Amino acid sequence: MSAPAKREVVIIGGGPAGLAAAIAASEAGCRDILLIERDRRLGGILNQCIHDGFGLHRFGEALSGPEYAARYIKLVGELDVDVMLNTIVLNLSADRDLLLSREGTMEEIEASAVVLAMGCRERARGALSIPGHRPSGVYTAGAAQNFVNMENIMPGNRVVILGSGDIGLIMARRMTLEGAHVEAVFELLPYSSGLPRNIQQCLVDYGIPLHLSTTVVEIVGMGRLEGVVTAKVDERRRPIPGSENFVQCDTLLLSVGLIPENELAREAGVPLDPVTGGPKVDNRCMTGLDGIFSCGNALHVHDLVDWVSEEAARAGRFVAEYVGSRASSKSGRDITVSPGRGIRYVVPETIRWNTLTDGRGTPLCFRVLEPSRNGVAEVLSDGVVIAEEKHGRLHPAEMVRVTLDSKKMRRIAEKGRTTLEVRIR
Ligand SMILES: Cc1cc2nc3c(=O)[nH]c(=O)nc-3n(C[C@H](O)[C@H](O)[C@H](O)COP(=O)(O)OP(=O)(O)OC[C@H]3O[C@@H](n4cnc5c(N)ncnc54)[C@H](O)[C@@H]3O)c2cc1C
Structure with a gap:
């Protein structure tokens, strides 16, 4: 095996999450991005979803899975992103060393940042x-x-x-x-x-x-x-x-049921959430290991691909910021996010106040435990309600998102508050 190649950003998985992360990282200034896909084509599971209904939120159109994927694949082709097809990542270390198998040969790569976007598998x-x-x-x-x-x-x-x-x-x-x-x-x-x-x-x-x-x-x-x-x-x-x-x-x-595909994360020692089956992440989609990010169904199973793309784009922007500045994941003043009454899980699990730089806000994604009507989703900071949203119908099959204003979050952190809880009233 030849000496390991050095790459800035390696994205594992060329489904909608990997594609959106690659595009966002490239648009945010990364010039060395490698997107690795084990299949012979990009697009992930969307390639077999030929029914329509994809992209209603993202594009305001009811696209088929392949049509939705094609828009992202076209953009990736126009940007400075290297794509490796028919290549499987066999191993990942905590230091972001990857072992790949490609056309019968093994290769090693040392990456500054890695994005886990391997999707999920069925039970x-x-x-x-x-x-x-x-x-x-x-x-x-x-x-x-x-x-x-x-x-x-x-x-x-x-x-x-x-x-x-x-x-x-x-x-x-x-x-x-x-x-x-x-x-x-x-x-x-x-x-x-x-x-x-x-x-x-x-x-x-x-x-x-x-x-x-x-x-x-x-x-x-x-x-x-x-x-x-x-x-x-x-x-x-x-x-x-x-x-x-x-x-x-x-x-x-x-x-x-679907289970996040996380053998690589587990081997690398990425802390996983026992409820979602995916890595525990902060508001940047960074896992508990520095420089290893996760998004899409590898992070938690989403209901709509539109939210996969949105989350992955956020991960891509923060990856670019990370490789640009090597901002440590340790801020000393983190906010722990936890599920409260009626909530099965919340992602992210941590908000790092010194990284609240995304003017688009900080989304909290969660699922409820049981169906209900006229529920109110509340976000509490150290017991004080800071956001609430009325929902005519809440259902475990539907992911709920509440986006917190980043400036407000900074003020909360600066006041020394350390917890956020999401619950249903
Ligand atoms: C069978 C199935 C059918 C679905 N049908 C629908 C549907 O009809 N409508 C809907 O809204 N959602 C559907 N979904 C949900 C859908 O998966 C998500 O909306 C979306 O595709 C998730 O994007 P992703 O990029 O996270 O994962 P994926 O689309 O699964 O992409 C992950 C990619 O990572 C690659 N990969 C994994 N491990 C490695 C590795 N070690 N090395 C290299 N590459 C790797 C895979 O080959 C795959 O291309 C379905 C999911 C599944 C599993």
């Missing part, structure tokens, strides 16, 4: 412990999306979907449009885990039933899936004896 059957044999016909919804949209292969004809996450809902519609019969979607929780707009447009509009508080308790079939046994669950999510029902099908699609 598969192994995470569910459903009894039964291992017949063919059981896929994650994303794998089925790839078969249908990228390879032109139909995974089956008679479909059951377990979990009402957005990818499962989108695939219920997609499989129907491709001529399959979707028997039903079964959801363990008493409410859907997908966006309300997807329930309407992908299930209701196509007459596909959604059974809440119901799960699959057995997979039936040896060579090929023959059916599944479903059961209602009680309030502690345990199957209710006697409520079992056999549903004939040849295909089971799993849409039971």
Whole structure:
């Protein structure tokens, strides 16, 4: 292996997060940016999302996934950004040394700053412990999306979907449009885990039933899936004896959650948040390791790609600032952000008052624990309410964002306040 190459900024992952981070870092003055993608093309998971609905916030248009990605890929091509495709980052150290595998050879790079933008992966059957044999016909919804949209292969004809996450809902519609019969979607929780707009447009509009508080308790079939046994669950999510029902099908699609892709972060020793599964970050998207940033679904699973792009652009601007000044992550007067009543998690976990330089404000992104109507999201600083927002509807599937004014935050920090809490009233 030749001597390690030195690069200023290395971005791992060429999906919407990596693309937006590269563009923002370049526009903020970085001249040495390397974007690494393991696939043969840029765009990430958007390449297989051929339905529309992307970019409503960012562009005010309903684009398909590839159309949304194409706008960013074009910009990256026009800027001073080096792109390495078919290249996988195998290892990352706390000192930002990377080991890559590219066309059968290994390479090492020493980077001044690294952006983790590896996206997320789907929870598969192994995470569910459903009894039964291992017949063919059981896929994650994303794998089925790839078969249908990228390879032109139909995974089956008679479909059951377990979990009402957005990818499962989108695939219920997609499989129907491709001529399959979707028997039903079964959801363990008493409410859907997908966006309300997807329930309407992908299930209701196509007459596909959604059974809440119901799960699959057995997979039936040896060579090929023959059916599944479903059961209602009680309030502690345990199957209710006697409520079992056999549903004939040849295909089971799993849409039971996404997990940030963070093996590299874990190996490097980046502190992770046990709730999000992604790194703990500050308001610059910098992790607990100096010079290692994270954004997009590798940081926390987003509901809309528009927010992925926005967050990644902020990370890119702060990466440029970091490599320009090597501003330490230690400020001595940090504000700790924590989830309060009714909140599952908040990102970022820390605000560093000496880095509140972004005139665009400091967004706090969070998800609620349960659906509610007419809730008020409050941000408290050492017990004092400093921001509040009314929401007609709050749902765990929808990410909520409250943007704090950076000047106000500086004043709060200068007063010696050290905590922020987000809660629902
Ligand atoms: C199967 C699936 C379907 C989805 N469908 C929808 C949808 O229909 N609508 C919607 O709004 N959202 C959807 N999402 C959410 C979507 O992932 C996000 O909106 C957005 O794509 C996240 O952007 P990202 O850049 O963080 O991640 P990604 O788009 O996942 O991009 C991450 C990139 O990093 C690369 N990578 C990972 N590890 C490495 C490594 N070690 N070395 C090099 N490259 C690496 C990957 O190949 C990938 O290209 C879906 C997610 C999944 C998993």
